[in-house]
Amino acid sequence: MKRVAIVGGGVAGLAAAYELAQQTHNGASLQVVLFEASTRLGGIIETVHEGEFVIECGPDAWVTEKPWARELAEELGLGDEVMPSNDATRKTYVLVDKKLQAMPDGMRMMVPVDLDALDASEMFSAAAKRAYREEVGRAEQLRADAPDEDESVAEFIRRHFGEEVLTKIGAPLLSGVFGGDVSKLSVRAVMTPFVAMEREHGSLIVALQARAGAKKHSVFTTLRSGMGTLVDRMIAAIPEDWIRLAAEVQFVSCGDEGWLVGTARGVERFDAVMMAAPVDVACSLLKPVDAEMAPLMEMEASSAVVVAFGFPGATKFPVPPGFGFLVPPGSDSLLLAATFVDQKFEDRVPQGGRLVRAFFGGKAAERLMRCRNDETAAVARMELARILGPLPEPQVTVVRRWPRSLPQYAVGHLKRMKKLDERVSALDGLSLLGNGYRGVGVPDLIRDARVAARRIAGANKDLAGVAEL
Numbered sequence: 001m002k003r004v005a006i007v008g009g010g011v012a013g014l015a016a017a018y019e020l021a022q023q024t025h026n027g028a029s030l031q032v033v034l035f036e037a038s039t040r041l042g043g044i045i046e047t048v049h050e051g052e053f054v055i056e057c058g059p060d061a062w063v064t065e066k067p068w069a070r071e072l073a074e075e076l077g078l079g080d081e082v083m084p085s086n087d088a089t090r091k092t093y094v095l096v097d098k099k100l101q102a103m104p105d106g107m108r109m110m111v112p113v114d115l116d117a118l119d120a121s122e123m124f125s126a127a128a129k130r131a132y133r134e135e136v137g138r139a140e141q142l143r144a145d146a147p148d149e150d151e152s153v154a155e156f157i158r159r160h161f162g163e164e165v166l167t168k169i170g171a172p173l174l175s176g177v178f179g180g181d182v183s184k185l186s187v188r189a190v191m192t193p194f195v196a197m198e199r200e201h202g203s204l205i206v207a208l209q210a211r212a213g214a215k216k217h218s219v220f221t222t223l224r225s226g227m228g229t230l231v232d233r234m235i236a237a238i239p240e241d242w243i244r245l246a247a248e249v250q251f252v253s254c255g256d257e258g259w260l261v262g263t264a265r266g267v268e269r270f271d272a273v274m275m276a277a278p279v280d281v282a283c284s285l286l287k288p289v290d291a292e293m294a295p296l297m298e299m300e301a302s303s304a305v306v307v308a309f310g311f312p313g314a315t316k317f318p319v320p321p322g323f324g325f326l327v328p329p330g331s332d333s334l335l336l337a338a339t340f341v342d343q344k345f346e347d348r349v350p351q352g353g354r355l356v357r358a359f360f361g362g363k364a365a366e367r368l369m370r371c372r373n374d375e376t377a378a379v380a381r382m383e384l385a386r387i388l389g390p391l392p393e394p395q396v397t398v399v400r401r402w403p404r405s406l407p408q409y410a411v412g413h414l415k416r417m418k419k420l421d422e423r424v425s426a427l428d429g430l431s432l433l434g435n436g437y438r439g440v441g442v443p444d445l446i447r448d449a450r451v452a453a454r455r456i457a458g459a460n461k462d463l464a465g466v467a468e469l
């Protein structure tokens, strides 16, 4: 009988517990305890249902290209619930000179697939459009000059497309996608496919055009009843007596007799510890176990404040067609971004309704973290109104704060993770899960947790199965 402790009941910890439960059905002999410090499971995944409004407090979807969340949903009997974003009406705006400007059609992040659509766009100056076109001609040079070392996302974009593209869409995209600063984020960690494209083709535009014709799918996928259903279904598939709420782990230690995990209620022995707590918590718990691990786990993290407003009548609050907008760093708006939820997904609002989510990040989020809900909502309404025009009285308002929820993968992240992996493998039975290490997306967290759980259950003799995950 192997005893496994899971520290943290967010999506990573739950996916680990779910996979261990599957392995016990396959005959593995396991005793599992999942320790969750708070009184609810799911971490930053939380769906609130208010009347017919389906309001996501955290991630509203996953990136379709990464299959591991959809696979899990299907396994959990949620195949009918899987729902693509409305990509026929997909458009993303960026706030430029106080006005919303549509990003050109056919962009993948900041790279255009369709150069004609780019030409038709009003977003860029003639010089920036020229810089895009010239990137194609510089393919050979870009490939030859591809750096051997990691660099910042800013340096990477600047080398390919110049300063205007970097400030107009590079920076806002990365702060909307990774909540972070382009001059600090690691291109190898957060834009891995683009780095591979540079190695192969030099030009990113050429690389994307070579792949054009690949099957088209929506950018995002979610569940009709909300992301919270994924959490609920995992919980339902985990033995009830494995889960302990309000059970904050106060220390872990590792010795000859295995691992000890201590909470206010006592100390228990385990053979394996799956550390799925936020990276800050994981870092302070593991410092006494291996002091050299801690500096590798210390990283900046961005905080987010989410304010959702539901309105009964969309016509009383017109917004431009599309999914939402991003705000470049340094703009005079306090917002980080906003999503027009009822246009991005079906079935989020009562007939004819409107649902908008406003996001604050960076310093604005740090400040709002200390404000009351009504104050935060008032700031969000004011900031939205400055961009979209006057807002009617919302029928529903939801405010959520997620302090230090998105770790920043800084330049050199992959090397740091390699060193961290070495320290981890030196300690028998430890695995690190969650968004601090090998990817921030919900699918990455699920995949990572399930691979680790299979390894612990001894199921990875079947390495093919692990690779499939």
Ligand SMILES: CC1=C(CCC(=O)O)c2cc3nc(cc4[nH]c(cc5[nH]c(cc1n2)c(C)c5CCC(=O)O)c(CCC(=O)O)c4C)C(CCC(=O)O)=C3C
Residues within 6 Å of the ligand: 062, 063, 066, 092, 107, 108, 109, 175, 176, 177, 178, 179, 180, 219, 302, 303, 304, 323, 324, 325, 326, 336, 337, 338, 339, 340, 344, 359, 361, 405, 406, 440, 441, 442, 443, 444
């Ligand atoms: C506030 C915020 C955070 C939290 C920040 C924080 O907590 O500090 C966040 C996180 C994330 N966003 C992510 C991915 C993406 N976000 C996009 C687009 C957008 N993000 C927006 C907002 C946010 N996004 C908005 C308003 C848009 C455009 C309109 C819309 O669609 O609502 C696009 C499409 C880009 C394009 O159009 O090309 C992608 C691929 C991933 C990674 C997932 C993975 O790696 O698996 C993560 C963690």
